[in-house]
Structure formats: C-alpha cells, structure tokens
Amino acid sequence: xxxxxxxxxxxxxxxxxxxxxxxxxxxxxxxxxxxxxxxxxxxxxxxxxxxxxxxxxxxxxxxxxxxxxxxxxxxxxxxxxxxxxxxxxxxxxxxxxxxxxxxxxxxxxxxxxxxxxxxxxxxxxxxxxxxxxxxxxxxxxxxxxxxxxxxxxxxxxxxxxxxxxxxxxxxxxxxxxxxxxxxxxxxxxxxxxxxxxxxxxxxxxxxxxxxxxxxxxxxxxxxxxxxxxxxxxxxxxxxxxxxxxxxxxxxxxxxxxxxxxxxxxxxxxxxxxxxxxxxxxxxxxxxxxxxxxxxxxxxxxxxxxxxxxxxxxxxxxxxxxxx
Amino acid sequence: xxxxxxxxxxxxxxxxxxxxxxxxxxxxxxxxxxxxxxxxxxxxxxxxxxxxxxxxxxxxxxxxxxxxxxxxxxxxxxxxxxxxxxxxxxxxxxxxx
Numbered sequence: 001x002x003x004x005x006x007x008x009x010x011x012x013x014x015x016x017x018x019x020x021x022x023x024x025x026x027x028x029x030x031x032x033x034x035x036x037x038x039x040x041x042x043x044x045x046x047x048x049x050x051x052x053x054x055x056x057x058x059x060x061x062x063x064x065x066x067x068x069x070x071x072x073x074x075x076x077x078x079x080x081x082x083x084x085x086x087x088x089x090x091x092x093x094x095x096x097x098x099x100x101x102x103x104x105x106x107x108x109x110x111x112x113x114x115x116x117x118x119x120x121x122x123x124x125x126x127x128x129x130x131x132x133x134x135x136x137x138x139x140x141x142x143x144x145x146x147x148x149x150x151x152x153x154x155x156x157x158x159x160x161x162x163x164x165x166x167x168x169x170x171x172x173x174x175x176x177x178x179x180x181x182x183x184x185x186x187x188x189x190x191x192x193x194x195x196x197x198x199x200x201x202x203x204x205x206x207x208x209x210x211x212x213x214x215x216x217x218x219x220x221x222x223x224x225x226x227x228x229x230x231x232x233x234x235x236x237x238x239x240x241x242x243x244x245x246x247x248x249x250x251x252x253x254x255x256x257x258x259x260x261x262x263x264x265x266x267x268x269x270x271x272x273x274x275x276x277x278x279x280x281x282x283x284x285x286x287x288x289x290x291x292x293x294x295x296x297x298x299x300x301x302x303x304x305x306x307x308x309x310x311x312x313x314x315x316x317x318x319x320x321x322x323x
Numbered sequence: 324x325x326x327x328x329x330x331x332x333x334x335x336x337x338x339x340x341x342x343x344x345x346x347x348x349x350x351x352x353x354x355x356x357x358x359x360x361x362x363x364x365x366x367x368x369x370x371x372x373x374x375x376x377x378x379x380x381x382x383x384x385x386x387x388x389x390x391x392x393x394x395x396x397x398x399x400x401x402x403x404x405x406x407x408x409x410x411x412x413x414x415x416x417x418x419x420x
Contacts (some may be wrong), residue, residue: 109361117347125358132365140368146387157388190367219380 058295062287074295078276083283084296087260087267090179091248093266098247102189103239109190110198111224126199132191141256144185147255148172172258178265182253194239201232237315246309248300259283269300393408 025032060070064216072136078084113125147154150170161165205228213223231238251270254260258281260267260275277293348355374384374390376398382391 034389109358110357116354117350121351121355125362128362132369135368135372139372143368143371146408152384152387153389188364300420312360 005145018259027151028169053294053297056291057298059291059294061139061290061294063290070291074291075299078292078295078299083264083267086264086268087269087272090264090266093179094183095247096245097183099240103243104184105237106192106194106239107198109195110202111228113195113199114202114228126196128193129195129242130193133193137252138256139251140184145172145251145257148181172266173262175265178258178262182257182266185253197238202228213323216323229256233315237312240311240315241308244311245304248304249308267297273297273300 016173052120056067057074058069058071060066060068060073099242109129113122113129116122148171150173151168152157153171155167155171159165169177170200171177209227209231213227218227247271251268253273254266254268255274256273258266258273259280261282272292274280276289279288375387377394377396378387378399379392379395383396385391
C-alpha cells in the first residue's frame, strides 16, 4: 500500500505534471480511493448535521412530532424576542471585556517569563503555569459558584471580615452584578496554554533582531512594543480568532451558574440557543423549539464567520510585514 | 566594565564580586513577585479542591475555608466507587484512540 502511494506521488511529480487534473486523478485513483472513507465519514457526521441545521432553521421543528416548513418564521420569531436582543447586549459586554484584560494577561505573563534572566526560573514557570489547569473545569465553576453564594459564600465572607457589610449580596442573583460576576471568573487569567504559546512565539523571534534592538539601546518596554508584538502577531491572530469563536459560542458558565438569569441578565446567544433547543423549565416551560434554535445557530455561524474573517484580514494587512 | 581590565591588586566593586545567580535574582525579582502572586491566586482552586474533599457536609457549612479534623477519607472511597465505571470507560476510549 505504501509503495502504491509513493508510486502515485512520483507519477504526479514526474510525467503527469503537464497533463490535466482529471488525468492525474485517474492515474492515482487508489490514493483518492483511500481518501474516500475519511471524507465519507466527515460528510456524514460533521457536514450533514451542520447542513441539517441550516435546513431545519426553515422548519417548525418540535421533536419528536412536529416538523413543518414555515419559511423564515423562525428568524422572525427569534428576532422579535426581547430576550434574544438582551443576550446580544450581554455578548457585547463579554466581547469588550474578554478582549481587554483576560486577553492581555497571558501575553504579559509570557513577556515576564521571557525576560527572566535565569534559565532555570524560566523552565520552572513554564511547568508550574500548567498545573492549575489540571483542576477540572467543573470544579472551578462550582468553586466560583460557592464564592458568589449568599450569605455564606467566599466573597461575602471576605467582605464581612474586612467590615464592608453593606456590599454583601447574592452576587449571581442580582441583575446588576450577575454578568460582572461571571466576567470576573477565571481571575487572574494567567494559567493555561496561552502564555506558553505566546512564549514559544517570543522565543522564535530571530536572535539578530533582538541583538539589533539591544545594540541600539532599546529599553525592554520599547522592545516589547516595537519588536515583540509585531513579531508575534501570528499568535495574537490565533487567539483573536479562537477567542471570537469561543466567546460567541460559550455558555458553560451561564449553564452551570445562572441558567441565563436573573431576568436574562446573564443570557448569551449560546445559552439562548440551548434553552430554545431543549426547553429549560425556567424559560420555555420544557417546550423545545428546535427550529428556532437552528435559526439562532445559523445566525451565530454567520456572525462568527464574519468576525473571524475580519480579524484575520485586519491583522494580516496591518502587521506582520515589518520589512 | 570587565574585571580583566582592572590593574592588579585594585579593589573590585561590590556588585562585581556578587555571584551570577544573585545578579540574575536581583534582575528577576519583580517578575518573581508578579508571577508568584498570580500563580498563588491561580492555585487557590487546587487548595480548595483538595481541602474540601476531606470535609463532610457539616464541616463544609461551618468552616468551608480552614482545614477541619477529622479528615474524611471516606469521601474518597465513595467518589471512587461512583467513578469506577467511568474510569473504565475512559481507559477504553483512551486505548481505542
């Protein structure tokens, strides 16, 4: 089998290069035949469900019985739902926040580690920074839930201990504090693999550039802004795109902590999709509306594609080519 | 700057006599403080997870933060009996991949 593939490869590389694409395909048909199972599985299990969501967004789908074509009514219903717009307002705040401090912290930590003079300390921090990620995410969420609990949660105990009794409140059940409380989770935003990915980017910067900066008498801060950041834009773009996708889709914290409450104060589009799809008692009285959920999913998909494209394009044109 | 350029017998300054590791420690001190504080804050969940795993409900309600005695190792037994089956599933999936 391996011989066949090598032969196919050499044939494509040699005589068949001048021939048309179809010619190449017929000549190395077994290579394509070997690819068919993978693509068949991919189409069946990845693309078919996604395509089905697109189709079902035009149907009144209430499993297991109703499934009826209703045109764009799902979109109309969703777009006239006040809760849907509240979820996007909350998403706006989440985007603003998550691309500020939590986005910058891993880079700051990476710069700190990178600027350590002692190699041994560098190794140490690279190892230690991964250890807190070993705590399962659900444990962390439950812990934050306990921190915000009224009246005996961690935060309220702390406030009582330092004498700020008037601030004690049910943080996750107050409209004004529920979303900030969720946004503050994950403090201090430094653990995980992101600092290490930034660090790898920093270590990949050619030594000549660093030497030139040193010889020119570049201070560390100047070097960070004029050398490091332009040189690691690839990593920044990666986190930007992943961040956009994650922020638009994410609703894990909301699902565990607040279910989108109180009064929609922590509702996000992903959570809205979830309650529509599976009918959460509190919001939709256990009455699933899969069609509407698919409509939300289609809109989210379009938005994510749009913003990811924007992020890619913007960063590509403005940066990397330093020469 | 280099010590070799000094004439014989001349006093070297205090900063030159310091060993290399102290110099790098001085340079890195601020970073150590910053990263140490951040890592300490990040490690709180680990502490809580381990600490609370030894408490029974009563101990958790009366003193959720401190270390309480007696340590309830039986939590671990109960938890292990619960996840025994799923651990086997994990092993199966891991070996299949």
